[in-house]
Amino acid sequence: MGLSKDFFDGPAEEIARRLLGCTIIHKLPDETLKGKIIETEAYFGSDDPASRASNGKTKISRVMWEPAGTILVYVVHSYNLFNLIVGEKGKAGAVLIRAVEPLKGIDKMKAKRKTDDIRNLCSGPGKFTQAFCIPRAYNNKNLEDIEALRIIKRKSVPEISASHRIGVREDLKEKYRFFVKDNNFVS
DNA sequence: CATATGATGGACT
DNA sequence: GTCCATCATATGG
Numbered sequence: 177m178g179l180s181k182d183f184f185d186g187p188a189e190e191i192a193r194r195l196l197g198c199t200i201i202h203k204l205p206d207e208t209l210k211g212k213i214i215e216t217e218a219y220f221g222s223d224d225p226a227s228r229a230s231n232g233k234t235k236i237s238r239v240m241w242e243p244a245g246t247i248l249v250y251v252v253h254s255y256n257l258f259n260l261i262v263g264e265k266g267k268a269g270a271v272l273i274r275a276v277e278p279l280k281g282i283d284k285m286k287a288k289r290k291t292d293d294i295r296n297l298c299s300g301p302g303k304f305t306q307a308f309c310i311p312r313a314y315n316n317k318n319l320e321d322i323e324a325l326r327i328i329k330r331k332s333v334p335e336i337s338a339s340h341r342i343g344v345r346e347d348l349k350e351k352y353r354f355f356v357k358d359n360n361f362v363s
Numbered sequence: 364c365a366t367a368t369g370a371t372g373g374a375c376t
Numbered sequence: 377g378t379c380c381a382t383c384a385t386a387t388g389g
Contacts (some may be wrong), residue, residue, distance in 0.1 A: 216383070226381070235374065253372045253382045272381060302382050343381050 178321075178326050181264070184244035184262045188218035188311040189271040191262040192354050195271060198277070199328035202308050204324070210280035211298060213273060213327075214334075215355040215362045217341050219259075221268030226344035229268035239270040239316050245321070246250050249315040255302030258310050260319070274353070275300045276308070277361040332357075 179198075183270070184191055194232040195213050202209045219227040221240070228237035228250075236313060239248040239261065246261040250272055263269035276298040278285055284308040285297045338351040341361070355362045 219381075228381080245387070249382090251373055252380060255382050257381060259381090280389090285371090300382070332365085345380080 179329055181245075183262060183329070186262065186266065187261050188220055188271055189352060191260070192218040192271045192352070193336055194325075195260075195273070196336055196354055196356055197326040197332070197334040198271070198332070200276060200308070201322060201328065202310070203325045203326075204281075204284070204309060207281045207284045209284060209310070210297065211276035211278050211304075213275075214215040214277050214358070214359045215273075215275035217272040217274055217354070218352040219270045219272065222350060225346040226341060226348070227268070227270075229270075230294070235333075239266070240270050241266065243318070245319050247314045247317050247319055247325075249305070249310060249312050251303075251312065256305035256310055256312055257301045258305050258314075272301060273304060275299050275355070275361055275363045276304050277359060295361060299361050 195216050195347045195352050198213050200211055200213055221227060222305045229240040236250045239246060242261050244262050248259040248261055249256050256272045259270040261270050279295060286292055286308055288296045289307050291299050293313045297307045334356045336354055338348050340351055341353045
């Protein structure tokens with residue numbers, strides 16, 4: 177069962193929290209990869225200096241104005257980063273998936289990541305897309321339109337911790353990085 | 364354990 | 377040319 181249609185409607189901060197504990201599934205031709213989302217970051221529009229959207233619409237950032245549920249994939253330092261667009265149409269906002277707890281297809285992930293350390297498979301935004309084989313072609317597509325990729329709603333609400341975002345040059349004073357408390361697979 | 368540094372490719376000015 | 381929403385190594389305590 178997938179997500180309800182309005183799952184991604186709302187402020188980025190709220191959706192980032194809502195995604196924690198949810199299961200993400202990627203069906204490959206030979207194997208199904210499964211993981212629990214345990215770390216996210218919220219990004220906003222023009223008021224957020226760390227957001228791609230703060231400089232208006234560019235090739236990358238224009239996707240942030242697409243409808244909620246749109247996927248945004250872009251490259252930083254030769255790694256793919258996977259974001260989900262949130263909020264209402266006409267307003268920029270996105271949630272970055274930073275880390276996932278591996279649940280299924282772990283051997284495949286190990287092969288992809290070239291490591292046997294299970295804690296090193298998905299503990300970072302670039303690591304996650306590598307382990308889960310997230311292609312850049314998913315950019316600007318709606319989650320509902322991609323058969324192979326599904327996010328399953330969590331069964332219970334995990335305990336959530338917050339901190340400042342990672343790797344950004346100029347952050348806001350609020351804490352917009354959220355992660356499951358005491359989880360061993362955060363970045 | 365911590366911090367530092369080089370590799371890396373695409374987008375942007 | 378410069379700038380990164382990164383990662384894997386290397387080095388020091």
